[in-house]
Amino acid sequence: MTGVALAGRRADWAGRAAAAWAALYGTVALVWTVTGSGYPFGPGDGERETSMLRGMPASVGAPLFAAVLLATAVTALATTGRPAVRGAARTGILAFGWTVVAALLVVVPDVRLLTRAGYAPMVILGAPFGWPPVDYSEIITWPVANMAVCVLGGLLLARALLVWQFRGAGLCERCGRGKLAPQWTTPEGAARWGRWAAYLAAGVPALYAVSRFGWAAAVLFGLSDAHREEFGGDAVVWAGAGLGAFALAGAVLTLGLVQRWGEVYPRWMIGFAGRPVPVKLAVVPATIVAVFVTSASLGLASAGAFAKLAGDSALLVAPMALWPAWGPALAAATLAYYLRRRPECPACAPAATAPATPAPTAH
Structure with a gap:
């Protein structure tokens, strides 16, 4: 075959x-x-x-x-x-x-x-x-x-x-490469537009993290009682800090989609230093988060949640108003990362994967 x-x-x-x-x-x-x-x-x-x-x-x-x-x-x-x-x-x-x-x-x-x-x-x-x-x-x-x-x-x-x-379309059915593929799908093209998508996708969760750290600090120091009854006393502090830490980690990992350390493990990662980062290790979770964020932003918008921007919860809701841009930006940055790093496949380079035909011997 x-x-x-x-x-x-x-x-x-x-x-x-x-x-x-x-x-x-x-x-x-x-x-x-x-x-x-x-x-x-x-x-x-x-x-x-x-x-x-x-x-x-x-x-x-x-x-x-x-x-x-x-x-x-x-x-x-x-x-x-x-x-x-x-x-x-x-x-x-x-x-x-x-x-x-x-x-x-x-x-x-x-x-x-x-x-x-x-x-x-x-x-x-x-x-x-x-x-x-x-x-x-x-x-x-x-x-x-x-x-x-x-x-x-x-x-x-x-x-x-x-x-x-x-x-x-006459393209490689496994990875989409081919002579008819548009220019924006090439590694060079994806590097140009993917960089801006990654910066936007990292900026939104960073702002969200700042708001959650501020929320946790305000409750910790007695400056606010927001959502204290929902979380059960001081658990709201840990909830705010946990959400902030998760969002900040997500922002940093998003930057990895356009940084060298997102392609090759850095030196401080003992046992992995210098090895290439598996493409799916970045693409799969980033794709899932992009889907979750997009669906969440549409659901919140349909429920009128962003109308609270003018109310008492404005500081908590304001960063979430940027989620409609976060989801598509993260999806675009993830796609660009994949287009830059996708490996060769047998359908694109059959000659490289086919067994060599032995030369005929003279008698």
Whole structure:
């Protein structure tokens, strides 16, 4: 089997996985429809304030999920073959597929996924010491679990659609390279526009970190009682400090997308110094955070949360008003990092990966 054919078969894994996911989750949605129970969103969701699906009842949402997901399964299966369809049919398949991706990644989830990710370091590090005293059943709720499942499905479907698009455009179906690829996808082009995206994506969480450190300090020194009752006494100080530290770490790691130490481990990292940083180690978490931030900002905007900029919570909310720029900027910076560092693949360089043909011997 040639390197190109092997790469094509490997590239189809996302289409098969997305089809299996959509078929299974669509079947679950059919169960919601038939039984009238289990639908995780809408009025039955107890924490639906920032959910864009908060007004969609089960009688509408469950059959809608079932119909869209089962249609998505068929669409995903279609992406595993050669792009035989052309013209309006191809455009319609791509339009439907990318609409579903957008819904799964930024409409279905809300701010809860981001807040869980923000508090995760504190929960993980404090677990051996019994702090913070949390009820995990209140953290990983049924709606939150379904949001995570939808994000997973959206990422799988996005990969499947990209492979199919690359295939139809005459590009490498595994990585998107080719003579017809636009200039902005080259390492040089990505380095130019990716730098500004990374600076913006790092600046927003840095401002957020400053606001959370200030919030924690104000409560610690008795200058404010904001959210003290929500967190239980002085736990608000640790919450503010933890969120600030997480955001600041995220800002620093974002700068790594355009710094040398984001490509090669620095000398102080014993055991790793001088080795290249795996591309996926940066791309995967940054992509997930970009999705979480974008969905959170849309949910907050739909709930009118940014209207508090003129109220008592203005200092806490103001940095969050920049989140609509943070998510897309982080996604762009992550894409630029990938375009600069993506490795060679068998489909792009089949000659380099094919076994050498032995020269004929003279008799």
